[in-house]
Amino acid sequence: MQYNVTVIGSGPGGYVAAIRCAQLGFKTAIVEKYDTLGGTCLNVGCIPSKALLDSTEHFHNAAHTFKEHGIDIPEPKVNIKQMIARKSDVVKQNVDGIAFLMKKNKIDVLKGVGSFVDKNTIKVTAKDGKESSITTDNVIIATGSKPTALPFAPFDNRWWRCDWYGAWVSLCAHWVESFCGRIFRQPHSYDGRNHGQRIVEVHQKVGDGILPGPQGHSHRK
Numbered sequence: 001m002q003y004n005v006t007v008i009g010s011g012p013g014g015y016v017a018a019i020r021c022a023q024l025g026f027k028t029a030i031v032e033k034y035d036t037l038g039g040t041c042l043n044v045g046c047i048p049s050k051a052l053l054d055s056t057e058h059f060h061n062a063a064h065t066f067k068e069h070g071i072d073i074p075e076p077k078v079n080i081k082q083m084i085a086r087k088s089d090v091v092k093q094n095v096d097g098i099a100f101l102m103k104k105n106k107i108d109v110l111k112g113v114g115s116f117v118d119k120n121t122i123k124v125t126a127k128d129g130k131e132s133s134i135t136t137d138n139v140i141i142a143t144g145s146k147p148t149a150l151p152f153a154p155f156d157n158r159w160w161r162c163d164w165y166g167a168w169v170s171l172c173a174h175w176v177e178s179f180c181g182r183i184f185r186q187p188h189s190y191d192g193r194n195h196g197q198r199i200v201e202v203h204q205k206v207g208d209g210i211l212p213g214p215q216g217h218s219h220r221k
């Protein structure tokens with residue numbers, strides 16, 4: 001298959017570039033190695049974390065501000081399973097939305113790892129190892145970034161030496177503490193007060209086991 005533009009990576013950098021290229025009349029393909037489009041942001045980063053923060057805010061209001069407004073309700077309880085289900089649904093709506101936009105703009109989605117054979121030929125290696133090649137006039141590399149551990153400071157995901165999973169866990173720790181803070185200390189809101197200190201405390205007291213992986217990709221590399 002011959003394309004004017006091939007975009008490697010379907011995160012916010014890649015899918016927006018692909019849509020714009022298609023709108024400008026270029027025959028465009030996008031290559032993504034994971035099952036869903038949207039990259040870190042939609043699958044495991046911004047969107048799921050903000051979906052959970054949104055739940056946190058509702059809980060905080062129910063627990064702390066309703067009374068002041070003259071709304072009396074029984075003490076709210078957290079249903080973590082439902083919150084995670086809602087978060088996953090928000091993520092699904094977003095990644096499905098990107099898939100729809102690809103279709104609408106007639107962008108071919110190629111699932112697999114993209115690699116250069118030469119400057120105009122991209123090899124796509126699917127999960128099952130099957131290889132295919134496309135030729136292209138131009139390539140946009142939008143593969144995002146991964147943190148690199150320094151020799152003297154390997155990732156431990158406990159403090160500031162976080163890979164993205166550590167960032168996720170830290171956010172979840174913050175979120176869990178927002179709900180469970182009263183168990184460990186006093187009630188907290190979802191804001192950033194003493195954020196780092198509280199993350200460490202949650203890690204120490206709860207451990208990683210309580211923190212569910214995002215979208216089942218908890219070790220997405």
Ligand SMILES: Cc1cc2nc3c(=O)[nH]c(=O)nc-3n(C[C@H](O)[C@H](O)[C@H](O)COP(=O)(O)OP(=O)(O)OC[C@H]3O[C@@H](n4cnc5c(N)ncnc54)[C@H](O)[C@@H]3O)c2cc1C
Pocket residue numbers: 008009010011012013014031032033034038039040041042044045046047049112113114115142143144145164165167168171
């Ligand atoms: C927990 C967390 C929370 C975050 N919250 C926010 C926030 O609130 N606001 C904000 O602005 N940013 C946030 N970010 C950062 C944001 O997610 C990134 O800045 C953004 O995703 C970068 O977009 P990108 O397109 O450059 O790369 P990515 O989103 O990483 O996308 C790159 C894509 O390329 C694919 N890819 C890589 N190599 C290949 C290959 N060879 N072949 C095929 N596909 C390949 C990857 O699978 C991936 O899907 C957050 C990040 C994390 C981890």
